[in-house]
Amino acid sequence: MILLLDRVFDLMDLVIKKGVALDVVGLVLTYSLPFILSMTIPMSVFVGSLVAFGRMAQDHEFLAMLSSGISLNRAIASVVLASVFITLFLFWFNDRVVPESNYRLKNLLLDIYEKKPTAQIRQGTFTRVGPFWIYVGRKDDRTLKIEDVVIQELTNTGTQTITAKGGTMFIDTARRLNFVLHEGEIHQYDRRAMDYRRVSFTEYRLQIPLNDELIRKQRKWRSDREKSVSMLLKERAEVKKRWEESKRRDRGLLRRMNSLTVEVHKKFSMPVASIIFVFLAAYIGFLMRRGGFGPAFGVSFFVFIVYYVLLISGEDLGKRGVVPPEVGMWWADAFYTFATFLMYRLWVRA
Numbered sequence: 001m002i003l004l005l006d007r008v009f010d011l012m013d014l015v016i017k018k019g020v021a022l023d024v025v026g027l028v029l030t031y032s033l034p035f036i037l038s039m040t041i042p043m044s045v046f047v048g049s050l051v052a053f054g055r056m057a058q059d060h061e062f063l064a065m066l067s068s069g070i071s072l073n074r075a076i077a078s079v080v081l082a083s084v085f086i087t088l089f090l091f092w093f094n095d096r097v098v099p100e101s102n103y104r105l106k107n108l109l110l111d112i113y114e115k116k117p118t119a120q121i122r123q124g125t126f127t128r129v130g131p132f133w134i135y136v137g138r139k140d141d142r143t144l145k146i147e148d149v150v151i152q153e154l155t156n157t158g159t160q161t162i163t164a165k166g167g168t169m170f171i172d173t174a175r176r177l178n179f180v181l182h183e184g185e186i187h188q189y190d191r192r193a194m195d196y197r198r199v200s201f202t203e204y205r206l207q208i209p210l211n212d213e214l215i216r217k218q219r220k221w222r223s224d225r226e227k228s229v230s231m232l233l234k235e236r237a238e239v240k241k242r243w244e245e246s247k248r249r250d251r252g253l254l255r256r257m258n259s260l261t262v263e264v265h266k267k268f269s270m271p272v273a274s275i276i277f278v279f280l281a282a283y284i285g286f287l288m289r290r291g292g293f294g295p296a297f298g299v300s301f302f303v304f305i306v307y308y309v310l311l312i313s314g315e316d317l318g319k320r321g322v323v324p325p326e327v328g329m330w331w332a333d334a335f336y337t338f339a340t341f342l343m344y345r346l347w348v349r350a
Helices: 002-016 022-059 062-069 076-115 211-219 228-247 253-288 291-322 325-349
Strands: 126-127 131-137 146-156 158-171 177-189 195-209
Touching: 002 253, 022 062, 022 076, 022 253, 022 291, 062 146, 076 253, 146 177, 158 195, 228 253, 253 325, 291 325
Parallel strands: none
Antiparallel strands: 126 131, 131 146, 146 158, 158 177, 177 195
16 A cells, blocks of 8 residues: 555546546556555565464464474475465566556556646646647646746757746647747747847747657557566577677676666566565564564564665666676575574574
């Protein structure tokens, strides 16, 4: 739910302000879930295991098992086996379902923006449409009325900046973005002639052709998170060949190769964390000897923060080549494997 909050606010904005149909919004939410699940399933394994093992330790069930000759590792064997199946499922899920859902989500958002191009323009931020940068202080997505407008066009010869107190915007049948602006000024600067002009207006109309060709190109193109392992490995082989042909001097190709390697290992390192978290939860639960969701969530919050800081830093350092990409994507798992070993040593002493 925490990870969904940001998406929920965006979905509410699509329904309330932009008037997008509820079934379309439901599809956006559906296509957003697989990526969130790929991160939260390892979390849930740890939380669930910690709640269960903490309760067993609190009720002295572990002591009863140990006194009967059943080791702790034998007692948690079924949970470990379940985590192995979860890990194998996540291998397939991250390779097949998540990339395809990300790709379909991007195409669905492009459909929304194609049918409602004005939805791209957000109030309070600059939005680029072709050669224009558009800023809108306030916007009503239903009436398409706008206030505090700034439109700047950058060319090789100079700049043109249009400011207006208010106006409206709409899309005509020729697929052009139209602005009808009121009470404003036009500032033109010609760099070659070193000439500056300012023109005041009570009403000004501006038409911006929409680049539908760019949208079509975006539909065919897939980002790294929209590719399966086979796609990533195929592209990596092509980039590696070009890098070797350039006598290994092109740092851009090297960085691209590192990014592809990081994305491949990321699909495997996060699922493996499910197995590590089961052992870690068992030893922490035994030492903590407290059940319930309160202590479990408290410990889990700290564990997840450290894990994702290590994961994100490793991803960034691996892409930049500061550390080998494989090391960067696996050091979070290695850190918690070592932490699990330390917990095991404490359990043995206890």
